[in-house]
Amino acid sequence: MKRVYVNGEQILKGSVKVSGSKNASIAIIAASLLVKGEVVLDNVPRVNDVQEMLELVRSIGAKYDWIDINQLAIDCSELNSTTIDYKLTQRLHASILLLGPLVGRFGECAISLPGNDNLGPRPIDLHLKGFKLKGIHADISNGQIIVNGRTNQDSAIYLDFPSVGATENLILNSVLGNGVTVIQGAAKDPEIVNMASFLTSMGAKISGAGTDTIKIKGVPQLKPVRYSIMPDRMEAGTFMIMAAANRGDVIISGVVNKHLKPVTAKLREAGAEVDEVDGAVQVKSTQRLQSLIVKATPYPGFPTDLQPIISAALTTAANTSIISEKVYKNRFQYIGELRRLGAKIKVEGNTAVITGVDRLLGSTVTANDTRGAAALLAAGLMAFGKTEIINAELLDNGYENWVEKVSSINGSVNIVN
Known part of the structure; x- marks a missing residue:
């Protein structure tokens, strides 16, 4: 069992290169x-x-x-x-x-x-x-x-x-x-x-x-x-969402821009600035995100693998967001852990209703799957204080060198085996 300690409320800045898919x-x-x-x-x-x-x-x-x-x-x-x-x-x-x-x-x-x-x-x-x-x-x-x-x-x-x-x-x-x-x-x-x-x-x-x-x-x-192998669009989307949620300024390189259209569209709708050049995106956000309606559906819809991460980002967005999951019925398992950080989320069937709070507060949470672990990492980076993520090794299933990459954009994470 691997634990990671995340120090939150740090502005994410810098650049990160995406690995292969x-x-x-x-x-x-x-x-x-x-x-x-x-x-x-x-x-x-x-x-x-x-x-x-x-x-x-x-x-x-x-x-x-x-x-x-x-x-x-x-x-x-x-x-x-x-x-x-x-x-x-x-x-x-x-x-x-x-x-x-x-x-x-x-x-x-x-x-x-x-x-x-x-x-x-x-x-x-x-x-x-x-x-x-x-x-x-x-x-x-x-x-x-x-x-x-x-x-x-x-x-x-x-x-x-x-x-x-x-x-x-x-x-x-x-x-x-x-x-x-x-x-x-x-x-x-x-x-x-x-x-x-x-x-x-x-x-x-x-x-x-x-x-x-x-x-x-x-x-x-x-x-x-x-x-x-093509670039990993799920890794790219994860860093894009993290940057927007943390009022950051991050360049994500080594991407295929058209693969990221659903994420780009939703982040812009939420008020983040997304600048595209061939093979890279820059995500900047200087204010609180706005609420969204997100439906996770098969491609070219919003990716189910990124649904947990954008849900974490929306926990501190203005007003109320609605998330619908159309692919995996058990994808919402991470929500109980976000509540431990102070998130206000109600789940009815395949829909989650997120009422934005002013801030999340660091706590101890447990990851159940790879993308849920990424959601908890994103939330920990947003939260005030320190967040402990249990079963953090799940991130190793899908994210190459994630500790080094998060650290390179000013995220503070420490691993304890």
Whole structure:
């Protein structure tokens, strides 16, 4: 258990460079299973979730090596298993992304059901439905997801919800072979586009990534490449919101500006100044934020991963803010901890009503998930006095070098293991 002590009410100033995307890295590591040969990935963040994914692929015979601080080589030439044990899957929900490439390459896979994370159970019915529509057997038996079979037939899949994981899994399953797969109702997230671009650079035939209709024409094999991971838009958004909430002046560099449009729009609406140049944003705020109505929805809507952080920022905004969560029903677990700092928040179903207070007061709080931990960090930086965050190691799952980065913009944080 790691604890962090945050000294609040310090103006955030300076600059911070965003790391590579954790979510894109995990999906691209899964995609690497489809190619025989060494793939080299640049801009990979050294965060716990990425390391967990690497341990998963190593357990089935993949070899990997950190060539440089953020440069990773993966060789999946000699995979020796298509079964993954619960001891590994329980630590990372994204382990389900191994289904698509392993079935696509070997025609079978058995993965123990990933442990339910603190966002609550994430249904896998869309994944199974997609496999079945491709003519592949997919079922759950004795705590395992069992998928087997190959199909060269053309198939059309409609997703009832734009699930990122299901979209990625179905793309990964469809890359090798002879058939044509069309996914309608697909998720449009930039991380999916990044993964599809990686696959295309290896010889896959994919069109429509980033739209709600994606077409994949199977190919016999892929070739190894070197590829760079996109910037982490969730990290960028976190620092943007922190800067606005702390009446700061922070430059966030190494970003893709169009990925941040929902955050930029909401911060401007709240009264912060956001200046954009290619590859960077500067967030300045000299006064109390104004209240907002925020709906966390699938991309290109406001990201669910940033909903906790902007909620923390709005705890001291003028008037009343309304936050709606349309993706994860258990995303509001952090709110009880914000109340310990003096926040006034009521939750009804998937909606939180935040009445702004003049200031938060430092206290002891406990993090339950990565983004909730980031929300508590943001609140601690805003609060008067010292805030102690228990389970702060959760930040290491998704934020690379977060202590150094927060410190570089005048945030005062100290870790005690």
